[in-house]
Amino acid sequence: MHILLTNDDGILAPGIKALWEELLPFAKITVVAPDSEKSASSQAITVHHPIWVDEHYINKDIRAWRVGGTPTDCVKVALESLLISDQPDIIVSGINQGSNLGTDVLYSGTVSAAIEGALHGLPAIAMSLDSWQEYDYKPAARLAKKIIETMINKSLPPNTLLNVNVPALPENQLKGIAITKLGVRNYENTFERRLDPRGRTYYWMSGHVSETENSPDSDIIALKDGKVSITPIHFDLTNYGIMNILETWGL
DSSP, X not given: OEXXXXXXXXXXXXXXXXXXXXHGGGSEEEEEXXXXXXXXXXXXXXXXXXXXXXXXXXXXXXXXXXXXXXXXXXXXXXXXXXXXXXXXXXEEEEEEESOOOGGGGGTOHXXXXXXXXXXXXXXXXXXXXXXXXXXXXXXXXXXXXXXXHHHTTOOOOTTEEEEEEEESSOGGGOOOEXXXXXXXXXXXXXXXXXXXXXXXEEEEEEEEEEOOOOOTTXXXXXXXXXXXXXXXXXXXXXXXXXXXXXXXXXX
16 A cells, blocks of 8 residues: 655644654655655745655665645645656645644635645645644544555545544543544634834734634534544535525526
8 A cells, every 4th residue: 555645734743744754654755755845835826936756764764755835736736747657555644733623624725735636636635633743643643544554445435535533642541533524613803913024014813712603513513622633524515405596686
């Protein structure tokens, strides 16, 4: 089995390191990841300047490249150039520092890299750990391995990926796995107005999550309950339910 690893935290991030250390004993591993952190880059691609790609040494058993672009760039350049004659069997994006829950997936570079893999017809997993502090990524990496081993003999529908969020708890305190739907996450954002040394105005965005009521089967509630959340995501954004209504508008 050939696994492509990527992320949005950068090729030196501890989460992706935990993945290749866990997965290398049972699979061929290729790493194609950003050269620096590219969080919240969503599905952005680079079109107005070159994408620099350099080989990056990890060890003799792993071939790796660092990419001067977004997580989506990494997957596209891997599948359409670097690995064109040696395509991976599965793509794993992460392990992200911090969760990717609910509507946050629309902004997430981690999830978007997995989406790009699914767009290319490959099984894809986005892995995130619900901690913004340094934490042990090994339990999440072991879970990734378990999911991959299960997926070997299973199949996902087309254009579908798994979004996995792991609570920041000791492994023996996890309350199991929940198959969930995306919840709703809102933010109270603050834009602080500042001046640079030349007197030009700029804004610095900050803010915090505001509590929103979510149903018990949502990913947000699962994590609050100490459970691993696995959410199947697909990216057909069509609202089929109102197509007939629009037909009556007479446009």
